[in-house]
Amino acid sequence: xxxxxxxxxxxxxxxxxxxxxxxxxxxxxxxxxxxxxxxxxxxxxxxxxxxxxxxxxxxxxxxxxxxxxxxxxxxxxxxxxxxxxxxxxxxxxxxxxxxxxxxxxxxxxxxxxxxxxxxxxxxxxxxxxxxxxxxxxxxxxxxxxxxxxxxxxxxxxxxxxxxxxxxxxxxxxxxxxxxxxxxxxxxxxxxxxxxxxxxxxxxxxxxxxxxxxxxxxxxxxxxxxxxxxxxxxxxxxxxxxxxxxxxxxxxxxxxxxxxxxxxxxxxxxxxxxxxxxxxxxxxxxxxxxxxxxxxxxxxxxxxxxxxxxxxxxxxxxxxxxxxxxxxxxxxxxxxxxxxxxxxxxxxxxxxxxxxxxxxxxxxxxxxxxxxxxxxxxxxxxxxxxxxxxxxxxxxxxxxxxxxxxxxxxxxxxxxxxxxxxxxxxxxxxxxxxxxxxxxxxxxxxxxxxxxxxxxxxxxxxxxxxxxxxxxxxxxxxxxxxxxxxxxxxxxxxxxxxxxxxxxxxxxxxxxxxxxxxxxxxxxxxxxxxxxxxxxxxxxxxxxxxxxxxxxxxxxxxxxxxxxxxxxxxxxxxxxxxxxxxxxxxxxxxxxxxxxxxxxxxxxxxxxxxxxxxxxxxxxxxxxxxxxxxxxxxxxxxxxxxxxxxxxxxxxxxxxxxxxxxxxxxxxxxxxxxxxxxxxxxxxxxxxxxxxxxxxxxxxxxxxxxxxxxxxxxxxxxxxxxxxxxxxxxxxxxxxxxxxxxxxxxxxxxxxxxxxxxxxxxxxxxxxxxxxxxxxxxxxxxxxxxxxxxxxxxxxxxxxxxxxxxxxxxxxxxxxxxxxxxxxxxxxxxxxxxxxxxxxxxxxxxxxxxxxxxxxxxxxxxxxxxxxxxxxxxxxxxxxxxxxx
DNA sequence: TCAATCACG
DNA sequence: ACGTACGTGATTGAT
Numbered sequence: 001x002x003x004x005x006x007x008x009x010x011x012x013x014x015x016x017x018x019x020x021x022x023x024x025x026x027x028x029x030x031x032x033x034x035x036x037x038x039x040x041x042x043x044x045x046x047x048x049x050x051x052x053x054x055x056x057x058x059x060x061x062x063x064x065x066x067x068x069x070x071x072x073x074x075x076x077x078x079x080x081x082x083x084x085x086x087x088x089x090x091x092x093x094x095x096x097x098x099x100x101x102x103x104x105x106x107x108x109x110x111x112x113x114x115x116x117x118x119x120x121x122x123x124x125x126x127x128x129x130x131x132x133x134x135x136x137x138x139x140x141x142x143x144x145x146x147x148x149x150x151x152x153x154x155x156x157x158x159x160x161x162x163x164x165x166x167x168x169x170x171x172x173x174x175x176x177x178x179x180x181x182x183x184x185x186x187x188x189x190x191x192x193x194x195x196x197x198x199x200x201x202x203x204x205x206x207x208x209x210x211x212x213x214x215x216x217x218x219x220x221x222x223x224x225x226x227x228x229x230x231x232x233x234x235x236x237x238x239x240x241x242x243x244x245x246x247x248x249x250x251x252x253x254x255x256x257x258x259x260x261x262x263x264x265x266x267x268x269x270x271x272x273x274x275x276x277x278x279x280x281x282x283x284x285x286x287x288x289x290x291x292x293x294x295x296x297x298x299x300x301x302x303x304x305x306x307x308x309x310x311x312x313x314x315x316x317x318x319x320x321x322x323x324x325x326x327x328x329x330x331x332x333x334x335x336x337x338x339x340x341x342x343x344x345x346x347x348x349x350x351x352x353x354x355x356x357x358x359x360x361x362x363x364x365x366x367x368x369x370x371x372x373x374x375x376x377x378x379x380x381x382x383x384x385x386x387x388x389x390x391x392x393x394x395x396x397x398x399x400x401x402x403x404x405x406x407x408x409x410x411x412x413x414x415x416x417x418x419x420x421x422x423x424x425x426x427x428x429x430x431x432x433x434x435x436x437x438x439x440x441x442x443x444x445x446x447x448x449x450x451x452x453x454x455x456x457x458x459x460x461x462x463x464x465x466x467x468x469x470x471x472x473x474x475x476x477x478x479x480x481x482x483x484x485x486x487x488x489x490x491x492x493x494x495x496x497x498x499x500x501x502x503x504x505x506x507x508x509x510x511x512x513x514x515x516x517x518x519x520x521x522x523x524x525x526x527x528x529x530x531x532x533x534x535x536x537x538x539x540x541x542x543x544x545x546x547x548x549x550x551x552x553x554x555x556x557x558x559x560x561x562x563x564x565x566x567x568x569x570x571x572x573x574x575x576x577x578x579x580x581x582x583x584x585x586x587x588x589x590x591x592x593x594x595x596x597x598x599x600x601x602x603x604x605x606x607x608x609x610x611x612x613x614x615x616x617x618x619x620x621x622x623x624x625x626x627x628x629x630x631x632x633x634x635x636x637x638x639x640x641x642x643x644x645x646x647x648x649x650x651x652x653x654x655x656x657x658x659x660x661x662x663x664x665x666x667x668x669x670x671x672x673x674x675x676x677x678x679x680x681x682x683x684x685x686x687x688x689x690x691x692x693x694x695x696x697x698x699x700x701x702x703x704x705x706x707x708x709x710x711x712x713x714x715x716x717x718x719x720x721x722x723x724x725x726x727x728x729x730x731x732x733x734x735x736x737x738x739x740x741x742x743x744x745x746x747x748x749x750x751x752x753x754x755x756x757x758x759x760x761x762x763x764x765x766x767x768x769x770x771x772x773x774x775x776x777x778x779x780x781x782x783x784x785x786x787x788x789x790x791x792x793x794x795x796x797x798x799x800x801x802x803x804x805x806x807x808x809x810x811x812x813x814x815x816x817x818x819x820x821x822x823x824x825x826x827x828x829x830x831x832x833x834x835x836x837x838x839x840x841x842x843x844x845x846x847x848x849x850x851x852x853x854x855x856x857x858x859x860x861x862x863x864x865x866x867x868x869x870x871x872x873x874x875x876x877x878x879x880x881x882x883x884x
Numbered sequence: 885t886c887a888a889t890c891a892c893g
Numbered sequence: 894a895c896g897t898a899c900g901t902g903a904t905t906g907a908t
Contacts, residue, residue: 535906540907590903590904594903619900621900626901632901718898722898725896729898731898732898790896801900804899
């Protein structure tokens with residue numbers, strides 16, 4: 001086995017990591033985010049590569065930011081901010097404590113050190129892996145030397161990995177030619193002048209043709225754009241200097257003693273003390289235990305052939321079993337099973353077991369209801385199994401959903417997070433073991449033991465966490481919520497995702513086209529008024545035009561400058577004709593980018609349908625969310641946007657839409673929970689609730705309420721549901737704060753039980769530490785313990801709102817399960833296709849229309865028995881527009 | 885990556 | 894006095 005050495009560009013990695021990490025400061029007031037970010041990347045790459053040797057190179061004089069200016073953009077690029085430079089001694093201290101070899105030398109950059117060390121390491125028979133944030137290092141890539149460039153994405157670190165062939169593939173030139181390209185195009189941030197008039201495109205073209213700078217200079221007269229030809233001739237000396245500057249030195253006078261870089265005891269007490277002093281909390285575990293725990297793979301059985309798999313599954317005891325499909329880039333790589341009595345087993349797709357064969361044998365397990373099945377995030381499994389087996393599989397427990405019910409504010413319910421939360425186990429994440437994306441370590445490069453261990457340890461975690469979760473659900477009184485609402489809902493959502501919704505493609509294209517034309521027109525008008533062109537999509541540039549050039553008075557509002565949000569512009573509407581046009585432009589731009597372009601981009605070309613994902617574990621209140629695309633925020637309030645709903649149509653002529661929505665469901669829930677007689681009676685008598693509130697708050701007879709009074713009362717009702725404040729209400733209604741206070745006082749005087757309920761909810765939440773819905777969906781409320789007024793106030797509003805919004809979410813979920821069930825049982829050819837919080841959209845077979853409408857209304861209205869009736873309006877149409 | 889904006893209930 | 898309504902997701906520009 002060949003040995004590996006990891007060579008790290010210290011400065012550029014600290015810099016790169018810095019941007020992916022929040023600002024951390026320890027008790028001594030030292031910033032630690034640079035150190036933290038560096039260690040994060042270091043450990044991640046070490047886990048992946050398991051190198052034998054390690055060295056980190058630093059620049060002795062880290063440059064500060066260089067100021068750059070182009071296209072009206074002023075900024076700073078490359079180099080190291082002061083705040084980060086101050087951390088370098090700390091990082092070096094940390095590395096020394098971990099016995100990591102550091103290299104730095106006067107007169108040489110970290111690049112040169114890496115270049116030299118990698119050359120010497122290769123001579124010594126060790127394979128170098130070069131790690132840097134800087135693409136200049138790509139010239140070191142070869143058939144054996146890999147250059148890894150980390151990037152922080154979504155809080156996680158990924159790397160782009162380059163061997164020589166990857167450089168050629170991506171840049172069209174070899175690693176060595178990369179130097180010549182740079183000699184021609186230059187690099188402002190590295191003070192490499194290059195040749196004027198030659199940019200990246202031309203430089204690559206020239207080097208592809210002539211391969212080397214001197215050769216290009218010799219043929220400079222033949223080179224094509226005339227400008228490039230002339231300049232290369234004139235500035236050839238400058239190009240030679242540039243090449244010299246761009247070339248990394250590979251023979252510095254530096255000694256490389258292999259053994260000095262041997263990785264020793266990194267996680268020693270001295271290093272641990274330093275980590276503690278820096279308060280890098282998430283690193284503690286690593287220093288406490290040298291190795292993270294993984295499943296004990298030696299106890300587990302690996303199965304690699306169709307015959308063995310068949311025999312194994314036919315003889316598998318009919319007991320509670322956790323399963324896990326290991327997926328890589330959308331492909332099933334194998335199936336892990338775990339039972340208490342026999343431990344784990346891993347069926348791996350390979351030469352002697354195809355995916356088809358795997359599912360063929362898996363049917364004995366998935367098709368048999370005597371196995372109590374435990375899975376994780378089972379909606380995808382249900383869809384996959386349905387595709388492969390042609391029928392729906394019954395799975396009794398989804399550990400992701402259970403974890404969400406136990407704590408809906410969690411950030412992730414991945415298997416390693418569950419292990420930590422419920423089993424107190426630190427396990428490597430899926431990203432660490434098997435990264436996603438092509439630049440990461442591929443599944444196929446994992447050893448057999450790693451593959452088996454990773455898959456089985458997940459199944460084991462699901463099995464073990466399920467035990468703990470069942471106890472907690474029971475203790476919390478959440479069995480009904482989990483087993484009767486959330487688990488069955490998974491199947492409903494799986495169906496909705498599979499059906500999708502049909503789009504009238506031509507109508508959508510037409511809609512897009514019209515927007516495009518309107519946008520072009522309004523843009524011209526705005527530029528004519530402003531006297532100059534600017535990026536209309538940039539609030540910053542717009543702010544300058546409006547508030548500086550035109551002198552409108554807006555004042556500062558956001559962190560970064562002037563606010564140009566709609567409510568601000570609304571107030572300036574009559575100050576300048578441009579304002580109204582901006583508002584119109586915004587409306588059009590939103591419709592085009594998010595909706596017209598956005599929906600076309602996700603439409604399936606073959607079926608002309610849109611398949612959204614409905615997520616069941618996102619919201620803090622129990623609502624579901626919709627992504628890629630979000631079909632829960634399709635425009636409806638403004639006419640132009642509402643038109644878009646005409647493109648959502650039934651699958652074929654045989655179908656039409658039924659749209660059913662709950663009327664005032666949140667206020668009804670409030671009336672019920674608070675037990676307020678006035679409100680309850682109003683709903684029982686089917687009164688206009690906003691009108692009633694208006695008559696109460698404004699002391700006018702019910703029949704004499706004006707339109708304005710009703711609309712103001714509506715805002716008050718909304719405010720109550722959200723946890724009202726007089727300031728916000730005054731902003732919303734454009735009234736004084738005094739008046740808003742009077743409205744609220746009048747409201748509470750008329751609905752005393754509402755006030756009582758809101759107060760008691762906060763009090764109780766503070767005592768118990770959580771709030772709950774009518775079906776015992778819980779949300780922990782640590783904010784209420786805060787000494788910070790702002791945070792505590794937020795907590796109070798949340799405590800008031802969550803039971804209302806959450807109970808309404810519970811109700812529609814119950815209705816969805818029942819409607820879905822009734823349609824299936826009744827053998828109807830109608831299906832639920834969308835849910836928008838208080839609304840269900842059903843695609844119904846025309847002949848069943850009346851029956852289905854009746855089912856919809858009944859099931860939705862009877863989903864919950866409250867002290868007020870639930871009221872559902874059903875509409876019919878040939879598009880979502882018509883049915884609303 | 886983060887902030888600003890705006891679409892929905 | 895503090896800042897200022899609950900819950901989401903997508904797009905864009907700036908850093």
